[in-house]
Amino acid sequence: MDEREVLPVGEDTGTPDEIDEDYQDAVLPGARWERRRFVRCDFAEADLRGLVTQGCVFDDCDFTRTDLGESRHTASAFRSCRFDRTVLTDTTWNGCSLLGSSFSDCRLRPISLRDCDLSLVSFGNAMLKGSDLSGLRLREANLTDANLSKTNLRGADLTGARLIGTILADADLREAVLDANGLRQADLAGAHVDVDTAVAYAAACGLIVH
Structure with a gap:
């Protein structure tokens, strides 16, 4: 999707929700997700290194021990998500919402956050x-x-x-x-x-x- 067409954070993605899906231990390095919505999905211990999201919504998802290193997120929302011992080094977040999410014992540095809530x-x-x-x-x-x-x-x-x-x-x-x-x-x-x-x-x- 062209960057000029990025959805406002939290807007309806227009695609079916993925609800209660199990992505535990998934190996998806370098994946690109656009305008997808995940609700109560479990990404525990998944390899999502280098993930790129644009206009995606994650509600109440679990990223315990997930590798999100070097991932890039634009106009995506991670609301009430759990990040526990998550690898977040070298991640970039532009125009994102992390409303109500919790971060515990995560590897956070370096991290780039621009225009985020x-x-x-x-x-x-x-x-x-x-x-x-x-x-x-x-x-x-x-x-x-x-x-x-x-x-x-x-x-x-x-x-x-x-x-x-x-x-x-x-x-x-x-x-x-x-x-x-x-x-x-x-x-x-x-x-x-x-x-x-x-x-x-x-x-x-x-x-x-x-």
Whole structure:
């Protein structure tokens, strides 16, 4: 499909849904999937290295121990999916939604995310050090105990994100949106912030700025 014809994320693909299909241990490296929809499918331990998806939808699918390394995804939605010990190194995500998906003990670096919606995503304890998450929507994401040191979060929307124990040393938070709870929870020591965030942080901590 021509890139100019990419569907908006989550739009009806126009093809029959694949529901409760078993792809466990499937060997499909380099597969190309366009405008396909998967519901509650099991991809556990499948070899999907180099997979290319465009305009696909995955709802409540299981990617436990799946190899998705070097895969590329454009305008695809992975909603409420489980990524447990999944290989995601060298993956590229453009204009994708990962709404409500959970990532546990995954190999994430390096990873490229552009214009993606990561609202309600769980990245608890994730190693994302040095990643570029600039401009991403991370509303109500669980980033508890995640390592985001040296991460580019410039312009990211972190409204409602859980930041307890999150490591943000040397992270770029300029123009990022954080609410009062996030500012109180986060350890911002060594983080790069703009004046507005500094003032908001002071107010969240009960300081009076003159």
